[in-house]
Amino acid sequence: MNPEFFDRFAEALPSSGGLLLCTHRHPDPDGLGAVVGLSYLLEKKFGLQSELVLEGRIRRAENVAMRQLLEITALPKGGVDPADYNGVLVVDSQPGFSHTHPPGGLPILAVIDHHEGPRCEEGKEPPDYPFHWVNADYGATSTMVHVLMQHYDVEPDVRTATALFCGVRYDTNNLLRGATEFDERSFMELEGLADRRIIGAIDQPPLSRRYFQQMQEAMSACQDYGTLLLTLLGEVQSPESVAEVADWFLRLEGQQWSLAGGACDGRYQISLRCDMPDADAYPALRYIIGKDGSCGGHGRMAGGQISLADLSLEEIRERVCRRAVELFGLADVEPKFLVP
Ligand SMILES: [Mn+2]
Structure with missing residues:
Protein backbone atom coordinates (compact mmCIF):
# COMPACT_ATOMS: atom_id res chain seq x y z
CA MET A 1 0.00 0.00 0.00
CA GLN A 204 -9.31 -20.56 28.63
CA PRO A 205 -12.13 -18.60 30.26
CA PRO A 206 -14.55 -20.12 32.78
CA LEU A 207 -17.61 -21.60 31.03
CA SER A 208 -21.18 -21.54 32.29
CA ARG A 209 -23.36 -24.61 32.87
CA ARG A 210 -25.56 -23.37 30.04
CA TYR A 211 -22.55 -23.62 27.74
CA PHE A 212 -22.14 -27.34 28.34
CA GLN A 213 -25.88 -27.86 27.99
CA GLN A 214 -25.74 -26.03 24.64
CA MET A 215 -22.93 -28.24 23.43
CA GLN A 216 -24.89 -31.33 24.41
CA GLU A 217 -27.89 -30.06 22.40
CA ALA A 218 -25.58 -29.43 19.45
CA MET A 219 -24.14 -32.95 19.73
CA SER A 220 -27.56 -34.54 19.57
CA ALA A 221 -28.67 -32.31 16.69
CA CYS A 222 -25.64 -32.61 14.37
CA GLN A 223 -26.47 -34.43 11.15
CA ASP A 224 -23.67 -36.00 9.16
CA TYR A 225 -24.04 -35.85 5.36
CA GLY A 226 -20.42 -36.91 4.76
CA THR A 227 -19.07 -33.70 3.24
CA LEU A 228 -21.48 -31.56 5.26
CA LEU A 229 -22.21 -31.41 8.99
CA LEU A 230 -25.53 -29.71 9.58
CA THR A 231 -26.48 -28.50 13.06
CA LEU A 232 -29.67 -26.45 12.96
CA LEU A 233 -30.57 -25.67 16.56
CA GLY A 234 -33.61 -23.95 18.08
CA GLU A 235 -33.06 -21.20 20.67
CA VAL A 236 -29.40 -20.64 21.57
CA GLN A 237 -27.85 -18.63 24.39
CA SER A 238 -25.94 -16.24 22.14
CA PRO A 239 -25.34 -15.60 18.43
CA GLU A 240 -21.66 -16.31 19.00
CA SER A 241 -22.44 -19.81 20.20
CA VAL A 242 -23.66 -20.64 16.68
CA ALA A 243 -20.19 -19.82 15.32
CA GLU A 244 -18.67 -21.84 18.13
CA VAL A 245 -20.78 -24.90 17.25
CA ALA A 246 -19.82 -24.59 13.56
CA ASP A 247 -16.13 -24.31 14.51
CA TRP A 248 -16.34 -27.20 16.91
CA PHE A 249 -17.79 -29.76 14.47
CA LEU A 250 -15.28 -28.68 11.83
CA ARG A 251 -12.71 -30.44 13.99
CA LEU A 252 -14.23 -33.81 13.08
CA GLU A 253 -11.56 -35.85 11.28
CA GLY A 254 -11.64 -35.59 7.49
CA GLN A 255 -12.61 -32.53 5.51
CA GLN A 256 -16.10 -31.10 5.62
CA TRP A 257 -18.31 -28.09 5.51
CA SER A 258 -19.86 -27.30 8.87
CA LEU A 259 -23.11 -25.32 8.90
CA ALA A 260 -24.71 -24.32 12.19
CA GLY A 261 -27.76 -22.24 13.00
CA GLY A 262 -29.62 -21.04 16.09
CA ALA A 263 -32.30 -18.54 17.05
CA CYS A 264 -31.38 -15.58 19.24
CA ASP A 265 -32.58 -11.97 19.63
CA GLY A 266 -35.28 -12.33 16.95
CA ARG A 267 -32.94 -13.66 14.29
CA TYR A 268 -31.84 -17.04 13.05
CA GLN A 269 -28.04 -16.85 13.10
CA ILE A 270 -26.11 -19.02 10.66
CA SER A 271 -22.40 -19.83 10.50
CA LEU A 272 -20.62 -21.72 7.77
CA ARG A 273 -17.09 -23.09 8.04
CA CYS A 274 -14.94 -25.29 5.83
CA ASP A 275 -11.53 -26.88 6.26
CA MET A 276 -10.83 -27.57 2.59
CA PRO A 277 -7.90 -25.44 1.43
CA ASP A 278 -9.47 -23.20 -1.23
CA ALA A 279 -13.08 -23.18 -0.10
CA ASP A 280 -14.95 -19.90 -0.42
CA ALA A 281 -17.59 -19.75 2.28
CA TYR A 282 -19.24 -16.43 1.45
CA PRO A 283 -20.81 -17.34 -1.93
CA ALA A 284 -21.88 -20.69 -0.45
CA LEU A 285 -23.68 -19.04 2.46
CA ARG A 286 -25.08 -16.39 0.12
CA TYR A 287 -26.78 -19.21 -1.79
CA ILE A 288 -27.96 -21.02 1.36
CA ILE A 289 -29.53 -17.89 2.86
CA GLY A 290 -30.93 -16.82 -0.50
CA LYS A 291 -33.21 -13.80 -0.42
CA ASP A 292 -34.39 -14.57 3.12
CA GLY A 293 -31.54 -12.76 4.90
CA SER A 294 -28.05 -11.38 4.63
CA CYS A 295 -24.49 -12.53 5.20
CA GLY A 296 -20.83 -11.69 4.96
CA GLY A 297 -17.67 -13.69 5.08
CA HIS A 298 -14.01 -14.13 4.52
CA GLY A 299 -12.16 -17.15 3.10
CA ARG A 300 -13.31 -20.36 4.75
CA MET A 301 -15.76 -18.73 7.17
CA ALA A 302 -19.02 -16.87 6.73
CA GLY A 303 -21.89 -15.77 8.93
CA GLY A 304 -25.36 -14.43 8.33
CA GLN A 305 -28.86 -14.09 9.68
CA ILE A 306 -32.50 -14.40 8.76
CA SER A 307 -35.12 -12.39 10.61
CA LEU A 308 -37.66 -14.42 12.56
CA ALA A 309 -40.24 -11.68 11.94
CA ASP A 310 -41.47 -13.03 8.60
CA LEU A 311 -40.62 -16.71 8.75
CA SER A 312 -41.09 -19.24 11.51
CA LEU A 313 -38.17 -21.10 13.02
CA GLU A 314 -39.34 -24.30 11.31
CA GLU A 315 -39.67 -22.63 7.90
CA ILE A 316 -36.17 -21.17 8.21
CA ARG A 317 -34.63 -24.47 9.24
CA GLU A 318 -36.38 -26.27 6.38
CA ARG A 319 -35.21 -23.71 3.79
CA VAL A 320 -31.63 -23.57 5.05
CA CYS A 321 -31.40 -27.37 5.10
CA ARG A 322 -32.93 -27.73 1.62
CA ARG A 323 -30.65 -25.15 0.00
CA ALA A 324 -27.50 -26.44 1.74
CA VAL A 325 -28.19 -30.00 0.62
CA GLU A 326 -28.92 -28.73 -2.90
CA LEU A 327 -25.76 -26.60 -3.05
CA PHE A 328 -23.48 -29.42 -1.96
CA GLY A 329 -25.22 -31.99 -4.23
CA LEU A 330 -26.36 -34.14 -1.29
CA ALA A 331 -30.05 -34.47 -2.15
CA ASP A 332 -29.73 -38.26 -2.44
CA VAL A 333 -27.75 -38.66 0.78
CA GLU A 334 -29.58 -39.98 3.84
CA PRO A 335 -27.99 -38.14 6.78
CA LYS A 336 -26.95 -39.95 9.96
CA PHE A 337 -26.75 -38.36 13.36
CA LEU A 338 -23.11 -37.65 14.15
CA VAL A 339 -23.73 -39.18 17.58
CA PRO A 340 -26.38 -41.87 17.02
MN1 LIG B 1 -12.24 -9.73 11.29
Whole structure:
Protein backbone atom coordinates (compact mmCIF):
# COMPACT_ATOMS: atom_id res chain seq x y z
CA MET A 1 0.00 0.00 0.00
CA ASN A 2 1.51 3.33 -0.92
CA PRO A 3 2.22 5.79 1.90
CA GLU A 4 0.09 8.51 0.30
CA PHE A 5 -2.94 6.30 0.75
CA PHE A 6 -2.30 6.05 4.49
CA ASP A 7 -1.78 9.82 4.69
CA ARG A 8 -5.44 10.12 3.77
CA PHE A 9 -6.32 8.70 7.18
CA ALA A 10 -4.91 11.82 8.85
CA GLU A 11 -6.69 14.03 6.32
CA ALA A 12 -10.01 12.33 7.16
CA LEU A 13 -9.82 13.31 10.84
CA PRO A 14 -11.10 16.48 12.47
CA SER A 15 -8.57 18.60 14.34
CA SER A 16 -10.47 18.27 17.62
CA GLY A 17 -13.58 16.82 19.23
CA GLY A 18 -14.71 13.32 20.16
CA LEU A 19 -15.05 10.40 17.77
CA LEU A 20 -17.11 7.23 17.84
CA LEU A 21 -15.83 3.80 16.88
CA CYS A 22 -18.22 1.20 15.62
CA THR A 23 -17.94 -2.44 14.60
CA HIS A 24 -20.37 -5.26 13.86
CA ARG A 25 -23.01 -6.46 16.29
CA HIS A 26 -21.66 -8.88 18.94
CA PRO A 27 -18.02 -7.99 18.24
CA ASP A 28 -15.38 -10.71 18.18
CA PRO A 29 -11.72 -10.38 19.22
CA ASP A 30 -10.77 -8.93 15.84
CA GLY A 31 -13.41 -6.20 16.05
CA LEU A 32 -12.44 -5.43 19.65
CA GLY A 33 -8.70 -5.52 18.87
CA ALA A 34 -9.16 -3.14 15.93
CA VAL A 35 -11.18 -0.75 18.12
CA VAL A 36 -8.56 -0.73 20.89
CA GLY A 37 -5.74 -0.21 18.36
CA LEU A 38 -7.50 2.55 16.48
CA SER A 39 -8.48 4.34 19.66
CA TYR A 40 -4.85 4.26 20.82
CA LEU A 41 -3.61 5.60 17.47
CA LEU A 42 -6.18 8.42 17.53
CA GLU A 43 -5.10 9.48 20.99
CA LYS A 44 -1.32 9.12 20.68
CA LYS A 45 -0.85 10.54 17.22
CA PHE A 46 -3.76 12.92 16.79
CA GLY A 47 -4.75 13.80 20.37
CA LEU A 48 -8.33 12.69 19.66
CA GLN A 49 -10.55 10.90 22.18
CA SER A 50 -12.76 8.11 20.88
CA GLU A 51 -15.40 5.80 22.32
CA LEU A 52 -16.76 2.45 21.18
CA VAL A 53 -20.49 2.21 20.53
CA LEU A 54 -21.44 -1.37 21.17
CA GLU A 55 -24.25 -3.03 19.29
CA GLY A 56 -25.48 -6.31 20.77
CA ARG A 57 -24.17 -7.90 23.94
CA ILE A 58 -20.85 -9.70 24.08
CA ARG A 59 -21.60 -13.19 25.39
CA ARG A 60 -19.00 -15.64 24.12
CA ALA A 61 -16.81 -16.51 27.11
CA GLU A 62 -13.50 -15.69 25.33
CA ASN A 63 -14.82 -12.32 24.16
CA VAL A 64 -16.25 -11.48 27.59
CA ALA A 65 -12.87 -12.30 29.14
CA MET A 66 -11.07 -10.14 26.56
CA ARG A 67 -13.36 -7.21 27.26
CA GLN A 68 -13.00 -7.53 31.04
CA LEU A 69 -9.26 -8.16 31.21
CA LEU A 70 -8.42 -5.38 28.75
CA GLU A 71 -11.02 -3.05 30.30
CA ILE A 72 -12.71 -2.25 27.02
CA THR A 73 -15.47 0.22 27.83
CA ALA A 74 -18.36 0.98 25.50
CA LEU A 75 -21.42 3.15 25.12
CA PRO A 76 -24.66 1.27 24.52
CA LYS A 77 -26.33 1.68 21.13
CA GLY A 78 -28.89 4.40 21.62
CA GLY A 79 -26.85 5.99 24.41
CA VAL A 80 -25.16 8.42 22.07
CA ASP A 81 -25.87 12.11 21.50
CA PRO A 82 -24.49 12.97 18.01
CA ALA A 83 -23.96 16.56 19.14
CA ASP A 84 -21.08 15.37 21.35
CA TYR A 85 -19.07 13.89 18.48
CA ASN A 86 -17.50 14.84 15.17
CA GLY A 87 -17.67 11.58 13.27
CA VAL A 88 -17.64 7.77 13.20
CA LEU A 89 -14.97 5.26 12.23
CA VAL A 90 -16.09 1.73 11.33
CA VAL A 91 -13.78 -1.29 11.74
CA ASP A 92 -14.02 -5.00 10.90
CA SER A 93 -17.28 -4.34 9.08
CA GLN A 94 -18.83 -1.85 6.69
CA PRO A 95 -21.79 0.51 6.80
CA GLY A 96 -24.55 -1.22 4.88
CA PHE A 97 -23.76 -4.67 6.25
CA SER A 98 -26.88 -5.97 7.96
CA HIS A 99 -25.15 -6.50 11.32
CA THR A 100 -23.61 -3.01 11.45
CA HIS A 101 -25.46 0.21 12.11
CA PRO A 102 -23.25 3.26 12.73
CA PRO A 103 -25.04 5.84 14.88
CA GLY A 104 -27.02 8.25 12.73
CA GLY A 105 -26.53 11.99 12.37
CA LEU A 106 -22.75 11.83 12.09
CA PRO A 107 -20.41 11.61 9.09
CA ILE A 108 -18.53 8.36 8.52
CA LEU A 109 -14.89 9.37 8.37
CA ALA A 110 -13.17 6.02 7.91
CA VAL A 111 -13.93 2.38 7.13
CA ILE A 112 -11.25 -0.27 7.72
CA ASP A 113 -12.25 -3.86 6.98
CA HIS A 114 -11.11 -7.16 5.49
CA HIS A 115 -14.52 -8.67 4.68
CA GLU A 116 -16.09 -9.32 1.36
CA GLY A 117 -19.72 -8.41 1.39
CA PRO A 118 -22.74 -7.29 -0.54
CA ARG A 119 -21.08 -4.17 -1.90
CA CYS A 120 -18.13 -6.02 -3.39
CA GLU A 121 -20.47 -8.62 -4.82
CA GLU A 122 -22.69 -6.13 -6.59
CA GLY A 123 -19.60 -4.69 -8.25
CA LYS A 124 -20.59 -1.21 -7.12
CA GLU A 125 -18.07 1.53 -6.64
CA PRO A 126 -17.36 1.76 -2.92
CA PRO A 127 -19.02 4.75 -1.27
CA ASP A 128 -16.79 7.75 -1.03
CA TYR A 129 -15.79 7.89 2.63
CA PRO A 130 -12.81 10.14 3.39
CA PHE A 131 -10.72 7.07 4.30
CA HIS A 132 -12.03 3.82 2.82
CA TRP A 133 -9.73 0.82 3.18
CA VAL A 134 -11.35 -2.53 2.44
CA ASN A 135 -8.99 -5.31 1.51
CA ALA A 136 -9.67 -9.04 1.73
CA ASP A 137 -5.92 -9.75 1.49
CA TYR A 138 -5.67 -9.26 5.23
CA GLY A 139 -6.61 -12.12 7.56
CA ALA A 140 -7.64 -9.69 10.29
CA THR A 141 -8.70 -6.06 10.61
CA SER A 142 -6.41 -5.88 13.65
CA THR A 143 -3.50 -6.42 11.25
CA MET A 144 -4.71 -3.50 9.11
CA VAL A 145 -4.92 -1.24 12.18
CA HIS A 146 -1.42 -2.35 13.23
CA VAL A 147 -0.11 -1.51 9.73
CA LEU A 148 -1.75 1.91 10.01
CA MET A 149 -0.12 2.46 13.42
CA GLN A 150 3.25 1.59 11.94
CA HIS A 151 2.75 4.12 9.16
CA TYR A 152 2.24 6.77 11.83
CA ASP A 153 5.17 5.50 13.96
CA VAL A 154 2.97 4.65 16.92
CA GLU A 155 4.18 1.66 18.93
CA PRO A 156 1.36 -0.10 20.82
CA ASP A 157 1.55 -0.31 24.60
CA VAL A 158 1.06 -3.70 26.30
CA ARG A 159 -2.74 -3.45 26.48
CA THR A 160 -3.07 -2.36 22.85
CA ALA A 161 -0.60 -4.98 21.62
CA THR A 162 -2.49 -7.67 23.57
CA ALA A 163 -5.82 -6.61 22.04
CA LEU A 164 -4.42 -6.46 18.49
CA PHE A 165 -2.63 -9.77 18.96
CA CYS A 166 -5.88 -11.45 20.06
CA GLY A 167 -7.58 -10.02 16.97
CA VAL A 168 -4.98 -11.39 14.56
CA ARG A 169 -4.74 -14.65 16.42
CA TYR A 170 -8.46 -15.50 16.59
CA ASP A 171 -9.40 -14.31 13.11
CA THR A 172 -6.56 -16.27 11.49
CA ASN A 173 -6.70 -19.21 13.93
CA ASN A 174 -3.05 -18.68 14.86
CA LEU A 175 -2.09 -17.83 11.25
CA LEU A 176 -3.55 -21.09 9.94
CA ARG A 177 -6.62 -19.57 8.29
CA GLY A 178 -6.48 -16.92 5.59
CA ALA A 179 -3.29 -15.37 6.96
CA THR A 180 -1.01 -13.46 4.63
CA GLU A 181 2.50 -12.06 5.09
CA PHE A 182 0.99 -8.92 6.67
CA ASP A 183 -0.74 -10.99 9.35
CA GLU A 184 2.42 -13.01 9.96
CA ARG A 185 4.50 -9.89 10.48
CA SER A 186 1.97 -8.30 12.84
CA PHE A 187 1.43 -11.55 14.73
CA MET A 188 5.18 -11.94 15.46
CA GLU A 189 5.67 -8.32 16.43
CA LEU A 190 2.58 -8.06 18.61
CA GLU A 191 3.23 -11.37 20.33
CA GLY A 192 6.51 -9.97 21.64
CA LEU A 193 4.73 -6.93 23.11
CA ALA A 194 1.59 -8.59 24.45
CA ASP A 195 0.77 -9.78 27.99
CA ARG A 196 0.96 -13.58 27.93
CA ARG A 197 -1.00 -14.09 31.13
CA ILE A 198 -3.93 -12.14 29.75
CA ILE A 199 -3.76 -14.04 26.47
CA GLY A 200 -3.83 -17.31 28.40
CA ALA A 201 -6.81 -16.17 30.47
CA ILE A 202 -8.72 -15.10 27.34
CA ASP A 203 -7.97 -18.45 25.74
CA GLN A 204 -9.31 -20.56 28.63
CA PRO A 205 -12.13 -18.60 30.26
CA PRO A 206 -14.55 -20.12 32.78
CA LEU A 207 -17.61 -21.60 31.03
CA SER A 208 -21.18 -21.54 32.29
CA ARG A 209 -23.36 -24.61 32.87
CA ARG A 210 -25.56 -23.37 30.04
CA TYR A 211 -22.55 -23.62 27.74
CA PHE A 212 -22.14 -27.34 28.34
CA GLN A 213 -25.88 -27.86 27.99
CA GLN A 214 -25.74 -26.03 24.64
CA MET A 215 -22.93 -28.24 23.43
CA GLN A 216 -24.89 -31.33 24.41
CA GLU A 217 -27.89 -30.06 22.40
CA ALA A 218 -25.58 -29.43 19.45
CA MET A 219 -24.14 -32.95 19.73
CA SER A 220 -27.56 -34.54 19.57
CA ALA A 221 -28.67 -32.31 16.69
CA CYS A 222 -25.64 -32.61 14.37
CA GLN A 223 -26.47 -34.43 11.15
CA ASP A 224 -23.67 -36.00 9.16
CA TYR A 225 -24.04 -35.85 5.36
CA GLY A 226 -20.42 -36.91 4.76
CA THR A 227 -19.07 -33.70 3.24
CA LEU A 228 -21.48 -31.56 5.26
CA LEU A 229 -22.21 -31.41 8.99
CA LEU A 230 -25.53 -29.71 9.58
CA THR A 231 -26.48 -28.50 13.06
CA LEU A 232 -29.67 -26.45 12.96
CA LEU A 233 -30.57 -25.67 16.56
CA GLY A 234 -33.61 -23.95 18.08
CA GLU A 235 -33.06 -21.20 20.67
CA VAL A 236 -29.40 -20.64 21.57
CA GLN A 237 -27.85 -18.63 24.39
CA SER A 238 -25.94 -16.24 22.14
CA PRO A 239 -25.34 -15.60 18.43
CA GLU A 240 -21.66 -16.31 19.00
CA SER A 241 -22.44 -19.81 20.20
CA VAL A 242 -23.66 -20.64 16.68
CA ALA A 243 -20.19 -19.82 15.32
CA GLU A 244 -18.67 -21.84 18.13
CA VAL A 245 -20.78 -24.90 17.25
CA ALA A 246 -19.82 -24.59 13.56
CA ASP A 247 -16.13 -24.31 14.51
CA TRP A 248 -16.34 -27.20 16.91
CA PHE A 249 -17.79 -29.76 14.47
CA LEU A 250 -15.28 -28.68 11.83
CA ARG A 251 -12.71 -30.44 13.99
CA LEU A 252 -14.23 -33.81 13.08
CA GLU A 253 -11.56 -35.85 11.28
CA GLY A 254 -11.64 -35.59 7.49
CA GLN A 255 -12.61 -32.53 5.51
CA GLN A 256 -16.10 -31.10 5.62
CA TRP A 257 -18.31 -28.09 5.51
CA SER A 258 -19.86 -27.30 8.87
CA LEU A 259 -23.11 -25.32 8.90
CA ALA A 260 -24.71 -24.32 12.19
CA GLY A 261 -27.76 -22.24 13.00
CA GLY A 262 -29.62 -21.04 16.09
CA ALA A 263 -32.30 -18.54 17.05
CA CYS A 264 -31.38 -15.58 19.24
CA ASP A 265 -32.58 -11.97 19.63
CA GLY A 266 -35.28 -12.33 16.95
CA ARG A 267 -32.94 -13.66 14.29
CA TYR A 268 -31.84 -17.04 13.05
CA GLN A 269 -28.04 -16.85 13.10
CA ILE A 270 -26.11 -19.02 10.66
CA SER A 271 -22.40 -19.83 10.50
CA LEU A 272 -20.62 -21.72 7.77
CA ARG A 273 -17.09 -23.09 8.04
CA CYS A 274 -14.94 -25.29 5.83
CA ASP A 275 -11.53 -26.88 6.26
CA MET A 276 -10.83 -27.57 2.59
CA PRO A 277 -7.90 -25.44 1.43
CA ASP A 278 -9.47 -23.20 -1.23
CA ALA A 279 -13.08 -23.18 -0.10
CA ASP A 280 -14.95 -19.90 -0.42
CA ALA A 281 -17.59 -19.75 2.28
CA TYR A 282 -19.24 -16.43 1.45
CA PRO A 283 -20.81 -17.34 -1.93
CA ALA A 284 -21.88 -20.69 -0.45
CA LEU A 285 -23.68 -19.04 2.46
CA ARG A 286 -25.08 -16.39 0.12
CA TYR A 287 -26.78 -19.21 -1.79
CA ILE A 288 -27.96 -21.02 1.36
CA ILE A 289 -29.53 -17.89 2.86
CA GLY A 290 -30.93 -16.82 -0.50
CA LYS A 291 -33.21 -13.80 -0.42
CA ASP A 292 -34.39 -14.57 3.12
CA GLY A 293 -31.54 -12.76 4.90
CA SER A 294 -28.05 -11.38 4.63
CA CYS A 295 -24.49 -12.53 5.20
CA GLY A 296 -20.83 -11.69 4.96
CA GLY A 297 -17.67 -13.69 5.08
CA HIS A 298 -14.01 -14.13 4.52
CA GLY A 299 -12.16 -17.15 3.10
CA ARG A 300 -13.31 -20.36 4.75
CA MET A 301 -15.76 -18.73 7.17
CA ALA A 302 -19.02 -16.87 6.73
CA GLY A 303 -21.89 -15.77 8.93
CA GLY A 304 -25.36 -14.43 8.33
CA GLN A 305 -28.86 -14.09 9.68
CA ILE A 306 -32.50 -14.40 8.76
CA SER A 307 -35.12 -12.39 10.61
CA LEU A 308 -37.66 -14.42 12.56
CA ALA A 309 -40.24 -11.68 11.94
CA ASP A 310 -41.47 -13.03 8.60
CA LEU A 311 -40.62 -16.71 8.75
CA SER A 312 -41.09 -19.24 11.51
CA LEU A 313 -38.17 -21.10 13.02
CA GLU A 314 -39.34 -24.30 11.31
CA GLU A 315 -39.67 -22.63 7.90
CA ILE A 316 -36.17 -21.17 8.21
CA ARG A 317 -34.63 -24.47 9.24
CA GLU A 318 -36.38 -26.27 6.38
CA ARG A 319 -35.21 -23.71 3.79
CA VAL A 320 -31.63 -23.57 5.05
CA CYS A 321 -31.40 -27.37 5.10
CA ARG A 322 -32.93 -27.73 1.62
CA ARG A 323 -30.65 -25.15 0.00
CA ALA A 324 -27.50 -26.44 1.74
CA VAL A 325 -28.19 -30.00 0.62
CA GLU A 326 -28.92 -28.73 -2.90
CA LEU A 327 -25.76 -26.60 -3.05
CA PHE A 328 -23.48 -29.42 -1.96
CA GLY A 329 -25.22 -31.99 -4.23
CA LEU A 330 -26.36 -34.14 -1.29
CA ALA A 331 -30.05 -34.47 -2.15
CA ASP A 332 -29.73 -38.26 -2.44
CA VAL A 333 -27.75 -38.66 0.78
CA GLU A 334 -29.58 -39.98 3.84
CA PRO A 335 -27.99 -38.14 6.78
CA LYS A 336 -26.95 -39.95 9.96
CA PHE A 337 -26.75 -38.36 13.36
CA LEU A 338 -23.11 -37.65 14.15
CA VAL A 339 -23.73 -39.18 17.58
CA PRO A 340 -26.38 -41.87 17.02
MN1 LIG B 1 -12.24 -9.73 11.29
